[in-house]
Amino acid sequence: xxxxxxxxxxxxxxxxxxxxxxxxxxxxxxxxxxxxxxxxxxxxxxxxxxxxxxxxxxxxxxxxxxxxxxxxxxxxxxxxxxxxxxxxxxxxxxxxxxxxxxxxxxxxxxxxxxxxxxxxxxxxxxxxxxxxxxxxxxxxxxxxxxxxxxxxxx
Numbered sequence: 001x002x003x004x005x006x007x008x009x010x011x012x013x014x015x016x017x018x019x020x021x022x023x024x025x026x027x028x029x030x031x032x033x034x035x036x037x038x039x040x041x042x043x044x045x046x047x048x049x050x051x052x053x054x055x056x057x058x059x060x061x062x063x064x065x066x067x068x069x070x071x072x073x074x075x076x077x078x079x080x081x082x083x084x085x086x087x088x089x090x091x092x093x094x095x096x097x098x099x100x101x102x103x104x105x106x107x108x109x110x111x112x113x114x115x116x117x118x119x120x121x122x123x124x125x126x127x128x129x130x131x132x133x134x135x136x137x138x139x140x141x142x143x144x145x146x147x148x149x150x151x152x153x154x
Contacts, residue, residue, distance in 0.1 A: 086135035
């Protein structure tokens with residue numbers, strides 16, 4: 001079997017992009033943003049928590065991609081767009097997850113402001129991002145309920 005080059009896991013790409021952007025925008029920041037090898041915390045976020053949220057974001061993006069392909073599987077715009085509202089709700093939440101990861105890198109420290117941003121991020125990843133599953137399931141299955149509604153039925 002020929003040697004194959006495999007792409008790095010999606011969460012690796014997402015995290016690398018965020019860290020590189022943060023390093024460019026914050027050149028005077030300490031190198032150890034997360035837990036260091038000795039266990040000393042330089043922020044209220046741990047590496048494990050941030051990585052878990054990166055993985056959640058990467059999984060959400062994969063679900064979005066799969067739902068997009070499933071919605072367009074028939075090649076018929078009427079089928080794919082019948083559930084545009086829940087699809088766009090899910091799409092927006094995936095974008096917001098990415099933005100909250102970016103906020104986490106910017107909101108370092110122990111100030112009330114930073115802690116508020118960190119708590120809001122935890123809330124989003126705990127309560128909001130999981131909602132995309134229901135929205136994408138409807139879009140991926142090309143559920144016809146909304147499309148089949150008739151004006152006369154009202």
